[in-house]
Structures are given as C-alpha cells and as structure tokens.
Amino acid sequence: MLAWVKYHRRKLTALVLICVPLFVVASSAGASVGESTTTPVRWAGGLMGGFQAGMHSVIGTTGGFFRTLTGGDQSGEIEELRLEVEQLREEKTRLIGVLQENSRLRGMVGFQQTHPEFDLVAAEVIARDISPFFRVIKIKIRSSQPLEPRMPVVSAQGVVGQVHRVYEGYADVILVSDPRSRIDAISQRNRTLGVIEGLGHEADYRARVAYVTERDEVRVGDTMVTSGMGGVFPRELIVGEIVEVDLNTEGLFQEVVIEPTVDFARLEEVFVITNVE
Amino acid sequence: MPAVVVFLVALGVMTAEGVFLGAFGVEGWALHTPLAIAIYLGLERDFVAGGLILATLLLPIEWLVVGVQGVYSLALVLVFFLMCGLRGQIQPGWGIARGIVAALGSVLHSVVLMATFFLMAETGTRFIAAVGWKMLSSALVVAVVTLLLGKVFARLDRLMDPGRGRNSLEF
Numbered sequence: 058m059l060a061w062v063k064y065h066r067r068k069l070t071a072l073v074l075i076c077v078p079l080f081v082v083a084s085s086a087g088a089s090v091g092e093s094t095t096t097p098v099r100w101a102g103g104l105m106g107g108f109q110a111g112m113h114s115v116i117g118t119t120g121g122f123f124r125t126l127t128g129g130d131q132s133g134e135i136e137e138l139r140l141e142v143e144q145l146r147e148e149k150t151r152l153i154g155v156l157q158e159n160s161r162l163r164g165m166v167g168f169q170q171t172h173p174e175f176d177l178v179a180a181e182v183i184a185r186d187i188s189p190f191f192r193v194i195k196i197k198i199r200s201s202q203p204l205e206p207r208m209p210v211v212s213a214q215g216v217v218g219q220v221h222r223v224y225e226g227y228a229d230v231i232l233v234s235d236p237r238s239r240i241d242a243i244s245q246r247n248r249t250l251g252v253i254e255g256l257g258h259e260a261d262y263r264a265r266v267a268y269v270t271e272r273d274e275v276r277v278g279d280t281m282v283t284s285g286m287g288g289v290f291p292r293e294l295i296v297g298e299i300v301e302v303d304l305n306t307e308g309l310f311q312e313v314v315i316e317p318t319v320d321f322a323r324l325e326e327v328f329v330i331t332n333v334e
Numbered sequence: 335m336p337a338v339v340v341f342l343v344a345l346g347v348m349t350a351e352g353v354f355l356g357a358f359g360v361e362g363w364a365l366h367t368p369l370a371i372a373i374y375l376g377l378e379r380d381f382v383a384g385g386l387i388l389a390t391l392l393l394p395i396e397w398l399v400v401g402v403q404g405v406y407s408l409a410l411v412l413v414f415f416l417m418c419g420l421r422g423q424i425q426p427g428w429g430i431a432r433g434i435v436a437a438l439g440s441v442l443h444s445v446v447l448m449a450t451f452f453l454m455a456e457t458g459t460r461f462i463a464a465v466g467w468k469m470l471s472s473a474l475v476v477a478v479v480t481l482l483l484g485k486v487f488a489r490l491d492r493l494m495d496p497g498r499g500r501n502s503l504e505f
Contacts, residue, residue: 070385071415077392078408085403087454092403102397105349112353184352186400189364189468189475190447190461193400194356221400229400236460237402257464322359 376417
C-alpha cells in the first residue's frame with residue numbers, strides 16, 4: 058500500500074489539490090449571502106478569529122510601544138521640557154482618541170435609543186478579507202447571544218451589511234458594497250423602489266441601485282433606505298445617498314450609483330440586529 | 335525549511351494581512367498574499383511537498399478570503415500547477431523574471447475566477463466586473479509581494495537549511 062502511494066504520490070497530490078476546492082464549492086451556499094457552519098468549522102474559525110483578535114490588540118498597542126522606545130531617559134532641563142511637551146502631545150492625542158470613541162459610542166447609544174424595538178448585539182471589527190475582489194469584515198461578538206447567518210449589521214451611520222458565517226465568538230459580515238450583497242431599498246423622498254447591489258470593483262465602497270425604471274424619478278442627493286421587503290433588514294434604515302444617475306436610453310433601467318453613508322474605512326464597532334421578523 | 339514551518343509562516347502572514355487591513359481600513363489595498371504563497375510553493379518546492387502544504391492551507395485561505403466558496407482556491411491550485419511547470423526554467427533568485435511570472439500567475443488567477451463566475455448561474459456580471467477591474471493592479475501588487483515574500487522565505491530557508499540551493503563538492 059505504502060509503495061503504491063509512494064509510486065502514485067504526484068497523481069494523488071494533484072487529486073487532493075483539485076478535490077479540496079471542488080468539495081468546498083459543492084458544500085457551500087454558492088454566491089449567496091449567509092452560510093450555516095458545522096461545529097468543527099465554527100471552532101476552527103473561532104480559533105483563527107482569536108488569533109486575529111490577538112494580533113488586532115497588539116497592533117493597537119504598537120504605537121504606544123514605539124513612543125516608549127523613542128521617549129527614553131533624558132537629563133537636563135531642556136530635555137525634561139521636551140519630554141513634558143511630548144507627554145502632553147501624547148496625552149492630547151490619547152484624549153482626542155477617547156473623545157472620538159466617546160462620540161462614536163454616543164452615536165451608537167443614540168442609535169439604540171432611537172430604535173428601542175431592535176435587540177442589538179455589539180461587535181468589534183477585528184479584521185478584513187484578504188482579497189481585493191470582495192468586501193468583508195470580521196467581527197468579534199461581545200455577547201453570548203447566538204447569531205444566525207443573514208442577520209442585519211448596522212452602525213450609527215446606517216446599514217453595514219449582513220452576517221455571512223458565524224464562528225465561536227466571531228462572524229464574517231458581507232458589506233453593502235460586496236458583489237454578493239443585495240438589499241431591497243426605497244427612496245426616502247418619493248418611495249422609488251430598487252435593489253442595492255454591491256459593485257466591489259470601485260476603489261471606494263460604492264454600490265448601484267438596480268431595477269430603477271425610466272419612469273422613476275431619482276436625483277443625485279436622494280437618500281435610499283431599506284424597504285423591509287427582503288425580510289432581512291427592518292424598514293427605514295439608511296443605506297446611502299445617490300451620487301450618480303445615468304438615464305440609459307438603450308435599456309429599461311437607469312444606472313444609479315449610491316455612496317453608502319457608513320464610512321467602512323473607519324468602522325470599529327457595529328451592531329447585529331437579532332430580532333428581525 | 336520544514337513544511338510545518340512554511341505552513342505556520344504562511345498562515346501567520348495571511349492572518350496578519352487581514353488584521354492590518356482591518357486596523358488601517360484599507361481593504362482595497364489587499365496584498366493577495368495567498369497567491370504569492372502559492373507562487374512561492376510552485377517555484378521553490380517540488381510538486382508533492384509544495385502541493386501538500388498548499389492543500390493544508392486551502393481551507394484557512396477560504397476562511398480568510400471569504401469569497402465565493404472554493405472558487406478562489408480552485409484558481410489558486412491552477413496557478414500552482416502553472417508554477418510547477420515553470421519550476422527550474424526561470425532564473426533562480428527572486429528577481430525581475432520571477433516578478434513577471436508572478437504577475438502572469440495573478441492574471442491567470444483572475445481569468446480563472448472570471449471564467450468560473452461566468453459559468454456559475456447565480457453570479458452575475460458584477461462578480462466578473464469586480465475581478466476584471468482589479469486584475470491589472472492585482473498583477474502589479476502580486477509581483478511586488480511575491481518578490482518580497484520570496485526573499486523572506488529564501489532567507490528563512492537559508493537560516494534553517496544553510497546548504498539549500500548551493501552547489502558544493504562533497505568528498
């Protein structure tokens with residue numbers, strides 16, 4: 058047997074390499090959002106999430122480490138004063154950080170107060186996907202409440218995306234601008250319906266509003282909110298603002314591009330809504 | 335360098351990339367490290383050793399990429415096969431020639447992704463456009479990252495196996 062394996066090792070390696078991705082393709086949900094995970098995958102994903110969360114906290118303290126290194130012991134009045142200025146600058150920087158965090162948390166508390174009907178689970182953004190083609194964030198869940206795939210994820214600014222896969226204490230969230238994302242939306246101004254689909258290929262996080270007919274009147278600056286029709290998102294959550302409208306004379310629909318209201322580049326904390334009917 | 339160390343270093347590099355992208359909010363600048371690692375394995379390891387390391391990395395890569403499941407790693411495997419075919423035929427050392435090969439590998443990866451999305455019923459033109467839009471910039475990024483990562487791996491190889499890659503007379 059061993060001799061047979063040794064003799065055919067190249068063929069077997071090629072077979073394994075081809076079969077692993079094909080098995081993953083066959084056992085996955087394809088290109089749709091929301092995938093259930095088996096227990097081993099949940100634990101393995103949780104382990105990797107823990108590793109990433111550890112790295113995330115290390116990166117957060119790196120700045121302080123370098124500041125400590127460059128501070129050093131100084132002698133003389135000028136050096137003391139210089140040190141004091143540096144300390145004050147550092148404190149100022151830290152204070153600005155605390156104020157910003159405070160402002161963010163106020164925003165989130167405000168969101169929670171304006172939407173008391175939602176059960177919200179807070180989560181921290183710890184990492185992102187490592188491919189340029191998709192738009193995914195990884196979150197660390199700050200609660201023992203179980204999450205499910207396709208649960209809506211929001212921040213104080215608006216809709217962030219949907220939960221894709223859930224691991225032990227961590228989850229993957231597909232952002233609004235990912236090509237897999239499709240959200241039923243409506244214009245806040247004149248109730249024009251459309252489906253917001255992620256583009257994924259723009260340098261920023263833009264998405265398009267599909268199925269806006271020639272008759273529908275949409276303008277640059279219109280705000281698009283969730284319509285609540287897809288069954289995933291509750292109604293009236295802000296998704297984005299229309300930034301481009303191109304009346305396509307050849308096709309049936311207009312080309313409408315929106316800029317999400319959430320600044321995904323600065324996203325640190327999010328909420329998962331767990332009680333959407 | 336033992337296979338286990340290659341596996342751990344590769345996993346560490348890919349995990350760190352995700353964390354850095356998250357910490358600095360620069361998702362569009364993804365470095366495509368899985369592709370660089372597959373190219374390194376194809377060019378520097380023999381088919382069986384490199385293939386088995388890549389096979390063990392495929393599932394973690396899928397979890398870190400969070401793409402359309404299986405498609406990304408399938409394209410990665412094809413790039414690895416191409417690199418194995420080129421192994422020994424391009425100049426040794428991580429120079430411009432290998433950078434060009436890495437860029438070609440990245441283009442092949444993107445083409446395979448687009449072809450697969452074209453064939454899959456549920457993926458639309460948005461998926462193909464998303465890959466196509468980033469194809470050339472990815473090729474450039476992969477060329478640079480592969481050279482850097484290749485040099486790091488070569489240095490680690492030398493540290494752990496000083497005789498590797500050197501022709502010496504034995505008496």
